[in-house]
Amino acid sequence: MQRQSAILWLCMLTFLPRFVSAQAKAERLVVAFDTTNKPIRFGVSHLEKALQKAGQSINTMLLVSGAKAATITIRIVPAQTESSIREEGYRISYQQTNLLITATDSVGAMYGVMDAAEQIGMGKTWRTLTTKKVDPHLTVRALKVNLPWSSYRSGPAMELHTDVCRDLKYWQRFLDQMAENRFNILSLWNIHPFSYMVKPTNFPAANSFSAQEMADWKRFWTALFRMAQERGIAPYIVNWNIAVSPDFAKQYGVKERNDTSAVVKRYTREVVTQVINEYPDLAGIGITLADWMSNFKTADSPLPDMTPKDREDWLEETIVAGIKAANRSVKLLHRSVLSADPGEMRRVINNAHLPDTTLVEIKFNWSHGHSTPVLALTHDSHSGKRDDGYWNPLPANYRIQWMIRNEDFFILRWGQPDFIRRHIAQNTAPYVNGYFVGSEGYIPAKDYSHIANSHRTWEYAFEKQWLFYQLWGRLLYDPATPDAVFEASFANRYALKSGKSMLDAFSAASQMPLRLASFYGSTWDYTLYSEGFLSPFSASKGIQDDFSSFISINELIDHSTLDPAYVSIKDYVTGTQVKKAVPAGMTSPLALADLLDADSQTVVDRVQQLRPNPNPTLACELADLETWAYLSRYFADKLRAGVALQTYRLYQDKTQQQKAIMLLTRCLSHWQKVGEITASHYHEVPYIEGYLSKENAYKDARRFSWTNYLPQVERDIDLAKDGNFIDVK
Known part of the structure; x- marks a missing residue:
């Protein structure tokens, strides 16, 4: 996320409005900030809506420094001068009669402004906000979304989302809720994303898209990644290995899966580099030791055995090499799966000498993270039990993220805040820096389960499951977020006097x-x-x-x-x-x-x-x-x-x-x-x-x-x- 050193001011002016008595006064707010800062602009839009709903109006202006008349001040300062505030954190405080919202980066400022807006929506005024300092409990707060093209799972449950997932209106709404709920990574998953992103320089037959189709794909990805960054969200693409597109396999005479030939190795390395270079807003690339990197011979897969070392060697010589050859750095996500080995993975990450901490995602209780908060098994061990070799001894250059897969409820709404709080409390450790949340067999795009009728006021599936996303995102950011916040969401959504009964009901039902x-x-x-x-x-x-x-x-x-x-x-x-x-x-x-x-x-x-x-x-x-x-x-x-x-x-x-x-x-x-x-x-x-x-x-x-x-x-x-x-x- 881009750090800003500008000082942003929110100034108050008072005036006598029309239709009020001489004694009554309403406030007109002047919001002064760097209008080129997209995340803060996003946060201020929420503040504006909250104030307008409370009966106030605002003007906005660019003010980089020095307004002595400021009543509300939003400051973004260098981290070294505010060492008590972590990246993506913020502080809300008062100084005499002035309200201060202070952060060390634009994303933290965005969250701080949205916090102020939320409190105003809950009935407070700018003068009575709860003072607080909030730092993210976990630095990685990611959503997992499978894409319907080149999808790992097949069938109608994937295919019916294709049009929606090519529509940027869907992604704008999805990214909006991510930012509002404090998620900061969007991970997009499919078998082989690269042929949908670039026309490979040395392998132009890797896809059969026309120049116009390729240009449409390029516009789509560019806009999607840019929208994510503008909301403080880092976009990642994640693929399965070893895989090429059907077009590549046909044109270059190789297998679509598990082909370790020199031509596939060269193509993979080069296409990774090209994708990074052509998409400057792409923040990370994820790699998977997939099911078809077989460690046994079958009639369908007569290829030689691949040991854990073979798999990691492949990743090192293709994905990692492609990342290192690019003209800029991106983060690496190394998935931990059944065919992995912690020692071999450590070797590859150590040899890579990447500038950023590598992410290592581990499925919590395999595909059913919505179960017990006790880590009973992982996907890493052939026995199905826990394998602590990934965090013992403590790694120096990577951290673990728990993958909370949801293959258990797609239709009914769900929300259990205490389960999430217990999960985070029980599974936060020095080697853990975050969570991924998402499904393999379900895409939260087209709502294909609900009958079209008058009470269906949402357009997309994730909007129906709004509580699921709000609870996971807000509690991963700050597990101390009180139930009152979620109760207020129900109250505001349905004009209830109190949302407590709804949250109580969901907590029990879920x-x-x-x-x-x-x-x-x-x-x-x-x-x-x-x-x-x-x-x-x-x-x-x-x-x-x-x-x-x-x-x-x-x-x-x-x-x-x-x-x-x-x-x-x-x-x-x-x-x-x-x-x-x-x-x-x-x-x-x-x-x-x-x-x-x-x-x-x-x-x-x-x-x-x-x-x-x-x-x-x-x-x-x-x-x-x-x-x-x-x-x-x-x-x-x-x-x-x-x-x-x-x-x-x-x-x-x-x-x-x-x-x-x-x-x-x-x-x-x-x-x-x-x-x-x-x-x-x-x-x-x-x-x-x-x-x-x-x-x-x-x-x-x-x-x-x-x-x-x-x-x-x-x-x-x-x-x-x-x-x-x-x-x-």
Whole structure:
């Protein structure tokens, strides 16, 4: 971010407005600042709106120095003179009758001005703002967005976003919310982005775009990267290795994947350099040791084995070499994945001698970061367990960012501030400097799930999920941000006297997917989809009955947990029969069921309080909350049924079988209610359509709606009546 040494002033003038008594006075504000500073201009636009809403008007003027009459002063000063304020931090203070907003860079000043605007929006005046000094808790606050072209996942869930993701209006709105929520890195992911960005000098056949098409792509990327920088956001592109475009493979006689030939190596190195040189606002390049950098031979991939050293050598000789050959520096993001090795990665980063700290992103609890804040497993180890070699010993030239993947809720709104606060508190360490947040199988662009009707007042999917982004961004910047800020967002959005009931309801409702992902251990993307109660593919943590993607009662019973503080159904029942107490600090399935019921009751109570509000978009949010409440009840009763059914199966207690049947029948009524609510405003949507390896077993995961799985909910009752553990199709 560009540092500024200019002094920006906000001056106050008073006048007697029209239509007021002689005693009353209104203030006319003169905002003086360097109008060439884009991030601060963005912040001042929010201040202007807040003041106008409060009944004040402003003028703006350029004032670089020395206005003695200034009443509100926004100062950007060199860091060495304000060493107590970190980069992207700010201070709001008063000096006699003057208000001071002080920062050491333009992004910090932007955040400070937006803080002032927010406080005014919450009812304060410029004279009564809360004084504070705020520094970013984490320096990397990144969003992960997959691009629909050259996409890692395939199928309609990706392809239907293509037009929206080529529209700069979408990106302007997306970047606006990023800046407002204090995100500072936009990472854009696809298999091979380079052929969409440049016509390679020495490999012009790498893409078949015409000169006009290439010019259109160039304008798109240039504008996108510039808009990001103007909002204090660093744009990164991230690719998978080893991959080339289909055009390149055809024209130069190589394979699209895992081709380590000299021509592919040279092309990769040169195209990285060219992209950096042609896009001066591009801030970073990310690299991935992808799935197809195989370490085994198969009929489909008969290429030689690639050891961890081979993979890192490839990255060193292509991506890293391309970065170092460019005419300016960019930051490096080195993803840590299953085929990585911390020692080999350290070697490459050490040898690179890059001027900036390298980012090393690690998936927190693999693809399901919205689970427990306990780091139970990473994607780095073949065992699926933690691999601390990335941070032990403490690295000197790179830092870790946790990737919080969301493959668990795409349709229903979500927001749980205390989970995020706990996560940050528990996982901040000397080797950690940030988080990435985002999905692999979902792009927050076109909202394809919601029926078009009068209460759909948002245009894009991320706008419907506004609370998700606000909570993650603001709390990554400052975990001490009070709930009052988020409550005020609800109050202002829906003209409520207080937003507390809404935030309370969301906090309770949003526990359901966290609790399921913590209880039902999973790994990669499609091993769990919490809002759908689906597990299309096995995570090798219990039986997979191959009957449906839906998590059956058998699968729930025979599955291990992710959170080590949770007790599985099998272990609990076995322990209970030998009078073994649940250890202190551990949560049994029945205790978890009680927590889910309490969550559900909180949601129902708050929704009833809010129902009289006539706002139709608020009613839509309330419907999501109700859906979570019934999903919580469904999960709670299914846990109880699992305990009862397992008890019957082990000890032939018929009363336990009848109890299980009763509870699963109650589950059916909960699921029917879920289907009734969601069918009123959501379409059936593509889920893993176009990405199936078990055609017959998982065909019911191609497209998703809650009503599609009603037969599977009914099947659970039959399984309990039958009594046998393994169901025969």
